[in-house]
Amino acid sequence: MRVMAQMAMVMNLDKCIGCHTCSVTCKQAWTNRTGVEYVWFNNVETRPGQGYPRRYEDQERWRGGWELNKKGRLALKAGGRFKKLITIFANPVLPSLDDYYEPWTYDYETLTNAPLQEHTPVARPKSLITGKDMKISWSANWDDDLGGSSEHGEKDVLLNQVSEKIKLEFEQTFMFYLPRICEHCLNPSCAASCPSGAIYKREEDGIVLVDQDKCRGWRMCVTGCPYKKVYFNHRTGKAEKCTFCFPRVEVGLPTVCSETCVGRLRYIGLVLYDADKVLEAASTPDDKDLYEAQRGVFLDPDDPQVIAEAEKADIPRDWIEAAQRSPIHALINTFKVALPLHPEYRTMPMVWYIPPLSPVVDAVRDTGRDAEDHGNLFAAVDALRIPVDYLAQLFTAGDPAPVDAVLRRLAAMRAYMRDINLGREPDASIPESVGMGEEQMYDMYRLLALAKYDERYVIPAAHAEQAHSLEELATECSLDYEGGPGMGGSGPFGETSGGAAPIAVENFHALRDRQTSDTPAAPTGKETRVNLLNWDGKGSPPGLFPPGNGDGPGSPDSGGEVEPRP
Amino acid sequence: MTASQQHLTLAVESGTGGILLWVALPYVSLAVFVLGHVWRYRYDKFGWTTRSSQLYERRLLRIGSPLFHFGILFVLLGHIGGLLIPESWTHAVGISEHTYHVLAVVVGTIAGVCTVGGLVILIYRRRTVGPVFSATTRNDKAMYLSLAVTIGLGLAATVAANIVGGGYNYRETISPWFRSLFYLQPDPDLMTGVPVLFQLHALSALLLFAAWPFTRLVHMLTAPLGYLTRPYIVYRSRDTQLGSRAPHRGWERIR
Numbered sequence: 124m125r126v127m128a129q130m131a132m133v134m135n136l137d138k139c140i141g142c143h144t145c146s147v148t149c150k151q152a153w154t155n156r157t158g159v160e161y162v163w164f165n166n167v168e169t170r171p172g173q174g175y176p177r178r179y180e181d182q183e184r185w186r187g188g189w190e191l192n193k194k195g196r197l198a199l200k201a202g203g204r205f206k207k208l209i210t211i212f213a214n215p216v217l218p219s220l221d222d223y224y225e226p227w228t229y230d231y232e233t234l235t236n237a238p239l240q241e242h243t244p245v246a247r248p249k250s251l252i253t254g255k256d257m258k259i260s261w262s263a264n265w266d267d268d269l270g271g272s273s274e275h276g277e278k279d280v281l282l283n284q285v286s287e288k289i290k291l292e293f294e295q296t297f298m299f300y301l302p303r304i305c306e307h308c309l310n311p312s313c314a315a316s317c318p319s320g321a322i323y324k325r326e327e328d329g330i331v332l333v334d335q336d337k338c339r340g341w342r343m344c345v346t347g348c349p350y351k352k353v354y355f356n357h358r359t360g361k362a363e364k365c366t367f368c369f370p371r372v373e374v375g376l377p378t379v380c381s382e383t384c385v386g387r388l389r390y391i392g393l394v395l396y397d398a399d400k401v402l403e404a405a406s407t408p409d410d411k412d413l414y415e416a417q418r419g420v421f422l423d424p425d426d427p428q429v430i431a432e433a434e435k436a437d438i439p440r441d442w443i444e445a446a447q448r449s450p451i452h453a454l455i456n457t458f459k460v461a462l463p464l465h466p467e468y469r470t471m472p473m474v475w476y477i478p479p480l481s482p483v484v485d486a487v488r489d490t491g492r493d494a495e496d497h498g499n500l501f502a503a504v505d506a507l508r509i510p511v512d513y514l515a516q517l518f519t520a521g522d523p524a525p526v527d528a529v530l531r532r533l534a535a536m537r538a539y540m541r542d543i544n545l546g547r548e549p550d551a552s553i554p555e556s557v558g559m560g561e562e563q564m565y566d567m568y569r570l571l572a573l574a575k576y577d578e579r580y581v582i583p584a585a586h587a588e589q590a591h592s593l594e595e596l597a598t599e600c601s602l603d604y605e606g607g608p609g610m611g612g613s614g615p616f617g618e619t620s621g622g623a624a625p626i627a628v629e630n631f632h633a634l635r636d637r638q639t640s641d642t643p644a645a646p647t648g649k650e651t652r653v654n655l656l657n658w659d660g661k662g663s664p665p666g667l668f669p670p671g672n673g674d675g676p677g678s679p680d681s682g683g684e685v686e687p688r689p
Numbered sequence: 690m691t692a693s694q695q696h697l698t699l700a701v702e703s704g705t706g707g708i709l710l711w712v713a714l715p716y717v718s719l720a721v722f723v724l725g726h727v728w729r730y731r732y733d734k735f736g737w738t739t740r741s742s743q744l745y746e747r748r749l750l751r752i753g754s755p756l757f758h759f760g761i762l763f764v765l766l767g768h769i770g771g772l773l774i775p776e777s778w779t780h781a782v783g784i785s786e787h788t789y790h791v792l793a794v795v796v797g798t799i800a801g802v803c804t805v806g807g808l809v810i811l812i813y814r815r816r817t818v819g820p821v822f823s824a825t826t827r828n829d830k831a832m833y834l835s836l837a838v839t840i841g842l843g844l845a846a847t848v849a850a851n852i853v854g855g856g857y858n859y860r861e862t863i864s865p866w867f868r869s870l871f872y873l874q875p876d877p878d879l880m881t882g883v884p885v886l887f888q889l890h891a892l893s894a895l896l897l898f899a900a901w902p903f904t905r906l907v908h909m910l911t912a913p914l915g916y917l918t919r920p921y922i923v924y925r926s927r928d929t930q931l932g933s934r935a936p937h938r939g940w941e942r943i944r
């Protein structure tokens with residue numbers, strides 16, 4: 124047994140209202156720079172729908188993830204090492220910008236510069252790729268809320284895998300939202316695809332990162348990731364991906380997407396797993412067994428033997444305790460309501476989902492029956508094959524049984540809790556019918572409905588004695604927008620060449636600039652800045668008086684505070 | 690042996706110019722090549738990339754890029770064979786001058802045509818496809834020019850010597866000169882009698898090597914051959930560097 128800790132997330136899809144706050148705040152924090160305009164580390168897709176990039180789930184086309192080869196061994200679907208190197212000069216299955224969208228801005232200047240005229244001036248859309256006028260025809264959420272319509276729903280990859288009858292009835296059935304981030308897989312095919320070895324999985328918390336100094340822009344990772352969550356920065360020529368907000372997680376804060384989630388549907392916590400079993404589990408012959416196989420890789424953090432092994436593996440005590448309190452462990456293993464997204468890609472994804480019960484509830488309510496009654500709900504779960512089959516395509520490689528079980532558990536919780544809320548005698552037979560105890564059912568309700576911040580996010584801080592230097596981040600920093608403090612302008616070799624300025628140095632310069640500037644904003648004339656707060660009255664700082672002749676009071680060589688101390 | 694005697698007589702006439710061109714320049718460009726790469730690797734690891742433009746356009750790239758890259762790899766192999774391996778060695782394994790020559794010209798011409806064809810497609814693409822052109826820096830343009838001139842001169846020299854002329858045995862002049870640079874006994878006299886196209890090709894290549902570390906061509910030096918041997922999944926620990934310190938002695942975990 125080789126115990127490793129993995130930072131993981133669960134999202135409760137019943138609660139997602141599709142507000143895109145997670146996407147927007149993530150973009151503000153991480154990808155508001157040139158070259159990554161089209162990059163959404165977090166996006167929210169309408170399901171059924173095409174997703175982002177369009178039809179990314181069509182692995183016969185995009186060749187992402189792993190597959191079992193003829194010998195039954197795990198192999199990259201897009202081809203092994205040799206094939207990767209042979210096709211390195213032009214990746215045959217790289218999505219083009221058309222599969223995402225062409226980013227644009229508006230010519231806002233016209234609005235203020237236009238001469239007086241009869242018609243209101245218009246800010247034309249300008250392509251951020253060519254700089255020319257463009258016609259906007261697609262964007263990141265172009266089919267938002269339209270997923271079930273005949274125009275967009277038909278293009279859903281999963282719909283083509285369920286039967287013809289379902290396809291026809293589909294638009295009358297249901298729609299839900301699917302927020303997606305990088306899965307931080309246990310068996311990441313992006314890392315396996317990287318010729319340079321720049322993508323790595325952190326030993327401590329399992330976060331998958333791109334070393335920006337080692338990435339050479341061979342773009343095989345974009346193909347390798349079946350979720351298409353590695354993006355190519357077309358200005359710097361480097362791959363970028365969701366970082367699980369590691370600078371925040373390292374100090375015990377949840378990711379930006381979780382922190383700002385309006386529906387509070389995200390849970391973050393640790394999972395302990397047996398690294399020796401990952402390959403075997405990922406090589407499970409039948410796609411439909413992959414969900415159970417992956418659950419088999421996880422270890423019970425309360426098992427004394429696991430604790431002993433974890434301590435041997437140098438996992439700190441407070442991390443083990445955090446793993447015991449982990450909402451992820453509870454949702455995946457104790458309550459068994461969370462399911463992995465597309466386990467059939469065999470990457471062992473670590474962002475799991477609680478499938479939505481709402482389509483079933485809505486269908487029951489529409490018939491005029493009691494949508495809180497477990498009998499009605501159970502019958503509906505059995506009868507409504509369409510949402511269940513579709514959810515099974517998403518979460519269990521097409522096997523409806525686990526989805527059925529989860530939905531029944533959620534329905535039972537709904538019915539059981541109604542009795543309690545209405546002050547009626549709780550019916551113990553309801554939890555029993557889904558194989559749970561009354562107390563366990565209430566705990567699940569607590570975690571799904573009431574859990575506060577510190578219950579939803581159980582994130583042990585990184586240990587300083589083994590910390591990645593928080594000072595010198597290996598990946599991009601949100602200050603690196605153009606002209607921002609992280610940039611220092613373009614180097615001689617194109618966009619953002621030159622070493623990233625260490626943050627300590629940046630802080631020093633920023634502090635010095637602020638201390639030595641006359642105005643709080645946009646200081647001009649740097650050479651004449653003076654800092655009276657730091658002036659101790661001895662001599663005269665340069666810039667305090669207009670330059671005189673010779674060694675007058677304004678002479679730069681005179682005493683006083685010359686170099687402010689930050 | 691008449692050819693080499695002829696060159697020896699010409700060698701007497703080489704003077705300061707010859708030394709500058711065939712001794713000083715090669716060493717300067719070699720030094721810039723090596724030190725430049727060291728400096729760039731230390732200063733600008735983040736800028737060390739292919740800066741692929743495949744995201745913008747892929748139809749032309751899928752033809753042009755492999756054509757050019759595989760072509761230039763064969764050209765590179767040919768140059769290693771022609772410049773570094775002495776004529777006496779190929780004689781010793783029984784390859785006659787004629788066989789070598791025919792082989793070199795045939796393979797070299799095919800590889801050269803592929804390279805030039807690929808380069809033409811790539812330059813055409815770079816100029817005509819809007820997004821690709823707007824992502825082209827001045828540095829790129831200078832690099833493309835210098836690369837195209839070098840490759841063009843090389844192909845022209847081969848074609849001129851073998852098709853127009855009766856063939857030229859560079860392995861008696863250019864190759865010994867090239868090797869002499871590495872013995873630290875440079876012999877500029879060997880180069881003074883060489884046909885002018887070969888001379889220009891060598892000079893432009895030397896200039897290209899000097900510019901190499903400062904262009905996107907650096908990606909060649911990090912060709913990911915290590916991929917063939919490393920394990921698929923890379924695990925890395927958070928570094929213990931700045932802002933953290935090792936636990937004090939006496940606090941090691943008891944196993």
